[in-house]
Amino acid sequence: MNEAAPPAAGAKAGLSAAELAARRKRLVIALRLAVLVVVLGGWEIGAATGLIDPFFFGRPSGIAVKLYSWITQGTAIGPLWLQVCVTMYEAILGFFIGAVLGVVCGIALGRNALLADIFSIYIKIGNSIPRIVLGSIFIVALGLGTPSKVALAVVMVFFVVFGNAFQGVLEADRAIIANARILGASNWQVTRHVVVPSALSWIMASLHVSFGFALIGAIVGEFLGASQGMGLLIATAQGTFDADGVFAAMIVIGVVALLAEALLTAIERRTAAWRLE
Amino acid sequence: MAPAITPAVRLRQVARRFLAPSGHLLSALEDFDLEIAEGEFCAIVGPTGCGKSTTLGLVAGLARPQAGEVELFGAPVTGIDRRVGFVFQQDALMPWRTVLNNVIAGPVFRGTARREAEATAREWLDRVGLKDFEASFPHQLSGGMRKRVALAQTFINGPKMLLMDEPFSALDVQTREMMQDELLSLWGQHQGAVLFVTHDLDEAVLMADKVAVLTARPARVKSLYPIDLPRPRHVGELRYDRHFIDIARQIADDLRVEVLKARATSAENRE
Numbered sequence: 001m002n003e004a005a006p007p008a009a010g011a012k013a014g015l016s017a018a019e020l021a022a023r024r025k026r027l028v029i030a031l032r033l034a035v036l037v038v039v040l041g042g043w044e045i046g047a048a049t050g051l052i053d054p055f056f057f058g059r060p061s062g063i064a065v066k067l068y069s070w071i072t073q074g075t076a077i078g079p080l081w082l083q084v085c086v087t088m089y090e091a092i093l094g095f096f097i098g099a100v101l102g103v104v105c106g107i108a109l110g111r112n113a114l115l116a117d118i119f120s121i122y123i124k125i126g127n128s129i130p131r132i133v134l135g136s137i138f139i140v141a142l143g144l145g146t147p148s149k150v151a152l153a154v155v156m157v158f159f160v161v162f163g164n165a166f167q168g169v170l171e172a173d174r175a176i177i178a179n180a181r182i183l184g185a186s187n188w189q190v191t192r193h194v195v196v197p198s199a200l201s202w203i204m205a206s207l208h209v210s211f212g213f214a215l216i217g218a219i220v221g222e223f224l225g226a227s228q229g230m231g232l233l234i235a236t237a238q239g240t241f242d243a244d245g246v247f248a249a250m251i252v253i254g255v256v257a258l259l260a261e262a263l264l265t266a267i268e269r270r271t272a273a274w275r276l277e
Numbered sequence: 278m279a280p281a282i283t284p285a286v287r288l289r290q291v292a293r294r295f296l297a298p299s300g301h302l303l304s305a306l307e308d309f310d311l312e313i314a315e316g317e318f319c320a321i322v323g324p325t326g327c328g329k330s331t332t333l334g335l336v337a338g339l340a341r342p343q344a345g346e347v348e349l350f351g352a353p354v355t356g357i358d359r360r361v362g363f364v365f366q367q368d369a370l371m372p373w374r375t376v377l378n379n380v381i382a383g384p385v386f387r388g389t390a391r392r393e394a395e396a397t398a399r400e401w402l403d404r405v406g407l408k409d410f411e412a413s414f415p416h417q418l419s420g421g422m423r424k425r426v427a428l429a430q431t432f433i434n435g436p437k438m439l440l441m442d443e444p445f446s447a448l449d450v451q452t453r454e455m456m457q458d459e460l461l462s463l464w465g466q467h468q469g470a471v472l473f474v475t476h477d478l479d480e481a482v483l484m485a486d487k488v489a490v491l492t493a494r495p496a497r498v499k500s501l502y503p504i505d506l507p508r509p510r511h512v513g514e515l516r517y518d519r520h521f522i523d524i525a526r527q528i529a530d531d532l533r534v535e536v537l538k539a540r541a542t543s544a545e546n547r548e
């Protein structure tokens with residue numbers, strides 16, 4: 001669009017399209033920082049002047065101090081890195097188990113109409129149960145340790161991945177499947193070489209969102225009852241009316257989630273190379 | 278012709294019916310008879326929606342008839358047959374595979390070692406003029422190039438019976454003419470039987486030994502025209518040949534009647 005515009009606008013200032021774009025990008029970044037400063041500054045000033053009660057709502061400087069002390073001296077329930085690792089371990093384990101189960105079941109039901117007719121009703125029922133409620137059952141049944149957290153993460157992930165894998169199989173191009181069959185593919189070869197690759201973009205999209213769900217599952221599980229982890233850290237902070245602690249834990253979880261998201265995006269890029277120019 | 282020679286394809290009294298969404302039965306084929314000799318190039322033309330693709334699907338073993346017999350080389354069709362090749366109307370290449378990996382798919386599915394399949398696939402890519410594109414993905418090719426990949430992918434299996442469903446209808450006129458010549462020369466070297474569905478009557482006459490005109494739905498073969506134009510043929514020149522024009526005109530009149538009939542019934546159904 002910019003290129004098509006009459007040369008006057010850019011040429012007058014003597015700027016190329018690339019320079020204009022770079023300028024705009026800098027402006028956006030500067031404005032974003034300004035928003036952050038205004039919000040945090042307002043919060044801090046509000047807390048300092050008593051407009052916002054820091055006892056209930058925390059204050060940015062307090063959160064920063066808390067984070068710093070967690071990193072340097074550890075938290076009330078042990079070193080910070082250990083809590084992060086415990087939560088990540090549960091989330092990753094749950095994510096893998098849930099994703100594998102979801103993909104396998106989704107493809108099996110997508111490829112077999114009879115299985116789909118039999119199980120679809122149960123999956124619908126399972127999907128309608130609020131999954132957080134299952135957390136309590138898991139803790140009662142599996143105890144306060146890792147298994148109950150992993151189980152909750154698994155169910156959080158399973159339904160999302162299953163739904164997408166199933167849909168992805170149904171969306172696979174009928175002409176491509178017929179072509180492969182005539183070229184000589186067996187049922188298994190059709191599944192492996194046509195159905196799975198064409199469902200892959202659906203599956204990847206679901207993996208993307210479902211890692212966040214695995215993290216939620218692990219944290220909620222810890223929140224409900226645990227001896228370690230980020231969820232316990234939040235629960236402990238909540239129990240001592242430590243608003244700064246709750247916010248600090250939120251920031252740590254946010255950073256971890258963003259890193260995981262970036263990693264998944266990179267993997268997705270590589271698997272979908274044929275789609276890109 | 279000696280009666281001992283079994284035809285490549287024989288359809289006898291075939292019927293294929295679908296359950297329409299409205300609940301009543303829709304007859305695509307009814308009392309359909311057709312024979313194609315070994316090595317013969319047969320083209321099918323007919324009004325749109327009359328049942329041409331349905332016929333190919335039956336021969337390919339992708340679907341079963343509700344009545345009648347479909348035979349391949351003398352044996353009833355019970356499923357997908359290894360001797361059959363099928364070039365689809367739509368793009369049916371695997372978009373996540375490179376050109377080379379698309380072409381080797383057939384032999385590898387059938388158990389040939391990958392290395393061996395690759396060598397044969399390169400020969401075929403050379404033959405269809407895509408030697409330098411083996412590492413490209415389908416979306417990086419033009420429509421005509423993708424069709425040539427599809428041809429290589431089908432021909433590498435050495436089909437004795439080649440089914441083609443309007444394979445060139447999406448191409449521009451120049452590319453289509455080139456592809457028609459290419460197909461004729463591939464077929465000339467290879468000599469399987471061909472069943473070629475097309476909308477384009479000229480295309481049918483230019484390429485085939487025999488043109489079958491179908492009736493409006495439910496389809497049957499209305500008339501069969503042997504095409505005695507000499508081979509080898511060159512589509513670009515033959516197009517202006519007097520004899521070709523005479524044959525094409527005769528078949529066109531025949532086909533027009535059916536197209537008008539099909540249009541009348543679909544107008545009726547709409548009311």
Ligand SMILES: Nc1ncnc2c1ncn2[C@@H]1O[C@H](COP(=O)(O)OP(=O)(O)OP(=O)(O)O)[C@@H](O)[C@H]1O
Pocket residue numbers: 295296297303305323324325326327328329330331332494
């Ligand atoms: N799976 C199906 N279910 C219901 N009806 C079908 C199905 N496949 C085909 N038909 C019907 O059968 C008739 C013949 O279809 P077919 O695809 O064979 O036509 P065609 O001659 O190949 O048409 P075109 O020239 O437009 O490709 C059509 O009226 C279509 O609506």
Ligand SMILES: [Mg+2]
Pocket residue numbers: 329330331442
């Ligand atoms: Mg058709």
